[in-house]
Amino acid sequence: MHTTSEANQRIARIAAHLHPPNFQMIEGNSSNIGRMDCRAKGAAPGFKVAIIGAAGGIGQPLSMLMKMNPLVSVLHLYDVVNTPGVTADISHMDTGAVVRGFVGKDKLDEALTGMDLVIVPAGVPRKPGMTRDDLFNINAGIVKTICEGIARSCPRAIVNLISNPVNSTVPIAAEVFKKAGTYDPKLLLGVTMLDVVRANTFVAEVLGLDPREVDVPVVGGHAGVTILPLLSQVKPPCSFTPEEINHLTDRIQNGGTEVVEAKAGAGSATLSMAYAAVKFADACLRGLRGDAGVIECSFVQSQVTELPFFATKVRLGRSGAEEIFPLGPLNEYERAGLEKAKTELATSIDKGVSFTRK
Numbered sequence: 001m002h003t004t005s006e007a008n009q010r011i012a013r014i015a016a017h018l019h020p021p022n023f024q025m026i027e028g029n030s031s032n033i034g035r036m037d038c039r040a041k042g043a044a045p046g047f048k049v050a051i052i053g054a055a056g057g058i059g060q061p062l063s064m065l066m067k068m069n070p071l072v073s074v075l076h077l078y079d080v081v082n083t084p085g086v087t088a089d090i091s092h093m094d095t096g097a098v099v100r101g102f103v104g105k106d107k108l109d110e111a112l113t114g115m116d117l118v119i120v121p122a123g124v125p126r127k128p129g130m131t132r133d134d135l136f137n138i139n140a141g142i143v144k145t146i147c148e149g150i151a152r153s154c155p156r157a158i159v160n161l162i163s164n165p166v167n168s169t170v171p172i173a174a175e176v177f178k179k180a181g182t183y184d185p186k187l188l189l190g191v192t193m194l195d196v197v198r199a200n201t202f203v204a205e206v207l208g209l210d211p212r213e214v215d216v217p218v219v220g221g222h223a224g225v226t227i228l229p230l231l232s233q234v235k236p237p238c239s240f241t242p243e244e245i246n247h248l249t250d251r252i253q254n255g256g257t258e259v260v261e262a263k264a265g266a267g268s269a270t271l272s273m274a275y276a277a278v279k280f281a282d283a284c285l286r287g288l289r290g291d292a293g294v295i296e297c298s299f300v301q302s303q304v305t306e307l308p309f310f311a312t313k314v315r316l317g318r319s320g321a322e323e324i325f326p327l328g329p330l331n332e333y334e335r336a337g338l339e340k341a342k343t344e345l346a347t348s349i350d351k352g353v354s355f356t357r358k
């Protein structure tokens with residue numbers, strides 16, 4: 001026989017499980033469905049990371065993988081729809097990060113406040129037959145709104161911008177931050193990691209190597225001919241036939257389209273993108289922690305070419321992209337590719353800049 005007080009204690013324990021202390025949901029115009037005074041107060045040392053667009057095709061696996069990252073102590077999941085389910089689901093993972101969900105436009109600032117790193121996979125994806133630039137009309141406005149929130153709520157956070165077209169959305173973000181008086185070019189990083197991930201995979205296939213042993217620098221931008229793999233600089237050092245160079249360059253430049261076509265209208269790369277985003281975010285967090293020699297490719301403000309933005313290898317440190325590496329020696333094929341990349345990039349960058357100056 002249980003006494004009344006034992007029964008009450010048991011009910012309290014069950015209730016505590018239903019409202020676990022590592023989950024809280026903050027919804028626009030409604031009360032919390034989890035507990036406010038959560039474990040975050042005494043959370044293990046680590047970084048605070050927000051994912052904006054967390055309920056999307058990239059956002060969901062990205063949120064899951066960031067919940068598994070031991071460098072993350074607090075994980076904020078924000079979207080304009082569907083965040084409660086994603087947050088409840090991910091919060092059941094027995095990893096260290098405390099998860100909080102935010103839904104609705106009026107919760108953006110709360111989701112961003114205090115963040116060290118903000119990852120942005122918000123916006124519409126391509127369908128077959130579209131270019132990334134065809135997404136501009138919708139995604140430009142989404143990125144602008146989110147960056148205005150970042151400027152208000154966490155102006156010193158590192159921003160990893162995934163939303164396409166990256167070649168234009170990064171300039172949009174820069175202009176928003178300049179207008180707000182918060183722009184620090186070292187903190188704004190366009191995510192081109194998926195191009196590197198693909199290049200490593202495809203080159204490893206041709207060479208018969210484990211992709212983890214391969215490092216291919218991919219420079220320029222993140223669309224078609226602006227994606228420029230430097231196959232002459234592959235590590236470990238190797239050589240390719242002209243046919244292999246054509247095949248690899250074409251496959252790396254069109255890797256996104258390969259996935260869009262295979263998904264046949266159901267979106268673009270989400271799983272490989274989440275993997276690439278986490279690889280890049282983890283590098284940013286290791287840089288923030290002060291680890292030496294953290295180097296990845298990213299689309300950043302740059303003086304490597306005459307263009308204001310360009311992707312090359314950058315060294316990530318406590319203050320973001322602390323060093324931008326030059327292109328290194330290019331062969332004739334790569335020099336020709338660079339000229340094509342620069343022509344298209346110039347137009348996409350101008351388009352982003354003009355959008356915010358209108």
Ligand SMILES: NC(=O)c1ccc[n+]([C@@H]2O[C@H](COP(=O)([O-])OP(=O)(O)OC[C@H]3O[C@@H](n4cnc5c(N)ncnc54)[C@H](O)[C@@H]3O)[C@@H](O)[C@H]2O)c1
Pocket residue numbers: 052053054055056057058059078079080081121122123124125126135139142145146161162163164165166191192193194195222267268269270273
């Ligand atoms: N940089 C890259 O390498 C790369 C790779 C793949 C996809 N992408 C791009 O990432 C973006 C997202 O792709 P996806 O497949 O996840 O799309 P998706 O439609 O599945 O998800 C997008 C999410 O963004 C949310 N969203 C829309 N407006 C928002 C706002 N104002 N604030 C917060 N969230 C908002 C949506 O509700 C949705 O949940 C696309 O633009 C896509 O082209 C970039």
Ligand SMILES: O=C(O)C[C@H](O)C(=O)O
Pocket residue numbers: 125126132164194255256257259260268269
């Ligand atoms: O191709 C796309 O539209 C999505 C993304 O940019 C990709 O490279 O997979």
